[in-house]
Amino acid sequence: MLIANPHASLKPYPADLRQIMNMAAAEESLRWLSAWDRMSSEPTPIHDLPDQASRLGVAQILVKDESVRSPLGSFKALGAPVALLRLILRRWPAHDIDPTQLIRGAYASLVKDFTVISATDGNHGRALAAAAKSVGCACVIVLHANVSAEREEAIAAYGAKIVRIAGNYDASVEEAARLAAANGWEVVSDTSYDGYEDIPRDVMQGYGAIAAEAIRQLRAPVTHVILQGGVGGMAAGVISYLWERYGEKRPTFIVVEPRQADCLYQSARVGYPAKATGSVDSVMAGLACGETSPLAWKFLNESVDVFMTLSDDDAVAAMVTLAAGGARDIPIVSGESGAAGFAGLAVLCADPALRQEVGLDANSRVLLVSTEGATAPQVYRELVGESADAIIAHQIAHQTAYQTAHRQRDV
Ligand SMILES: Cc1ncc(COP(=O)(O)O)c(C=O)c1O
Structure with missing residues (x-):
């Protein structure tokens, strides 16, 4: 299910929101955390998936891989x-x-x-x-x-x-x-409630580092960013940075979440932070949240163009596709919640009416964030049919083969 957010607009990043979260504080968070011995000293990689891009009919699919952010296996190390x-x-x-x-x-x-x-x-x-x-x-x-x-x-x-x-x-x-x-x-x-905003703000602000790094890594701005939502904090942190940076020229923002935990979708429907209507039980464990964070909603309300819900099967299919890789696509270990952005893209691209509604076409450059690797290794193995270690071995083999092919071409 999909809803075009009636409150979304292309306007500069509002001053009142900049008081709460801003690019400078996101950069500071990243600087502080870079001193932590549990954090990777490198930015997380962005993988370009040309085979999937041509299959789905878009120009480029770029996946920022948060599984290697730290041994914790997810972007949450930033929050x-x-x-x-x-x-x-x-x-x-x-x-x-x-x-x-x-x-x-x-x-x-x-x-x-x-x-x-x-x-x-x-x-x-x-x-x-x-x-x-x-x-x-x-x-x-x-x-x-x-x-x-x-x-x-x-x-x-x-x-x-x-x-x-x-x-x-x-x-x-x-x-x-x-x-x-x-x-x-x-x-x-990581979620706010009445009278409790400072800490969830700091958590969300930390997530802005994903956007800060991505901008430095990308050769050109992207047209679409698809983010997965639980309480909405990750999407708010990433979007706030991109909104402040690009203003009216910001990309189209799409937020996806499980059908059974659709609090953000419901918030867009009524125009204020709302509760989910479903059972709040999904294979996408990190996204199985029943209530929108009111502080996150302040940022999402006027910036997210489309909210959509996904089935658990959509998420599992995306995990399997990302793990399989392709002739040119590197295999990626993406967990149940991590693969949700790709799942959303696949669902949108499969339906010509939905593609049109969100403006996805052969010129679209789409940024996704694989927010976790196999943070529950047994569950990952059951759903994908191979262990995360086996996928990492395929990944290394792919990298080696690809580098060899390029060396040969260069010579
Ligand atoms: C892997 C993963 N992705 C995305 C999210 C969603 O983040 P938020 O709840 O801030 O929207 C979570 C939350 O726990 C998560 O664990």
Whole structure:
């Protein structure tokens, strides 16, 4: 299902939004995080997929691969860690803390009795737990019933205390808030609520680094950007940067999400942050969110041209296609939520009316973000039919063959 957002317009980035998120703060976040030993020192690669582009009838498909951002396997390494740094800086203003030393544990004795807590569907909690361990503070993570055991283990590996509840993601958000209030802990959430905006803003601001890097990597601006949404934070962080940079000349923005967790689609329908209408249970675990982040919605409301929903089968088909690669396309390990942008593109391109509605044609250059690799390796293997390690081996073989072919051509 697709909805053209009636509030979207091509106008310069508004001054009131720039007060909240801006390119300078995104660059600063990236600079701070580059001191973290769990972060790749290189920008994540952008893969050009010419075979898929000609199959889908567009000029270029560019996939920014966040699976290699850090050993955490997802873009979430850009969010919670920087929000934790900014939180500690605000809490101890007199200590003149250097954030690049803070993330290396230089202030561990100062923060040892400080506890942060968050609900998560996996990736955010893993990033927060890893950052808390590096900084030297304590971390509690609340997991809802559908978070897999392997995702739980990955979080616990960073020393976080795990609290498991019976309800869904939204119930886990409430439980985290309750535990924080009862124990004097700080919630580090990626979603905002009434009176709670500073931390989710810092999380979203960190995600802007994806756009900052992409602009430096691309030879020419893209025409379309397709982003996947959970609560909307990742899309808001990336879009805010691109909107500020390109103003009225910004690309077309399309946001996709699971049919059963359609809170952003519903928000576009009614014009304010809304709840999902479905079961909020999807194979796209990172996108299975029932409520739009009101702060994220401030950025999406007037910038996202089209919202669309996807079936779980669409996402799995996209994972399989990206993993398979092609004669010229490098195989990519893209997890259930990571492949959703490509799934959206494939659904749009398969229908001439939808293609026309979103302006996709033979001149379109489309940027996608594969937001995670195999963050749940068993699930990945079951869905794709091969392990992530096997796909990485195909990737390396492809790179070697491609480089050899180019050397031969050059000679
Ligand atoms: C892999 C992945 N992609 C995308 C998202 C969506 O991000 P947001 O909830 O900020 O919209 C998430 C959220 O957890 C995720 O884990």
